Amino acid sequence: MGTYTITRRKLNAFHRKQLKKVLNIKYPVKxxxxxxxxxCNERPLSIFILESRWRLFGHILRRNSQISANQAMGGYFVKEGSKFKGRPLTTLPVDLNRDLSRIINSNLQLKSSHDLEHLRSIAQQRDEWTKLTARIREAAEASQSEH
Structure with a gap:
């Protein structure tokens, strides 16, 4: 089980604890x-965060390519120098690619500047981007229900 999964579970557990406090549900009651x-008409907090991350990413991709956020995303894929030692860093592109890898029967990924441009073209069509975000959310919900 990776750090990402552990963090997501801890976040959801904390959220559930707070919901139980609001409803005044205490120990012997399950x-x-x-x-x-x-x-509570709620859903796991990690799902809300995932959706927000993808809405923001789509917003950034639809903006002018000269804004700082777009330049940073493009610069991420420019490989300079050798790899560093140690555990790989968890960055936004890594999280986004992990989200994309959950989608079954999809060849979408975010590992190169070409992939970024492909996602940028999808983001220009808001309804297609909304469908992609919904597929990612459904895949994340399905993976959470398995655990």
């Missing part, structure tokens, strides 16, 4: 996670 989310 409630399933899905029942808790339904009762």
């Amino acid at each position: 409630i399933t996670n899905s029942s808790l989310y339904n009762k």
Whole structure:
């Protein structure tokens, strides 16, 4: 189990704890996670964060290519020098690629500037971007329900 999965689980557990406090549900009383989310009309916090990340990414991709955020994304894929030692850094492109890899039967990825340009072309069509974000959310929800 990776650091990303552990962090996501801790975040969701903290969120559920806060929801139980709001509903005044204490120790001997048990409630399933899905029942808790339904009762509060909520969903896991990690799913909300994932959707927000992809909405922001789409917004950035639709903006002018000269803004700092677009230049930083493009600069990420320019490889200079040798790799550093140690665990790979968790960066926004790494998280976005991890989200894309969850989609079944999809050849979408974010590993090069060519992939970034392909996603930029999808982002220009808002309805297509919304569909992509929904597919990513559904894949994330399915992977959470398996655990």
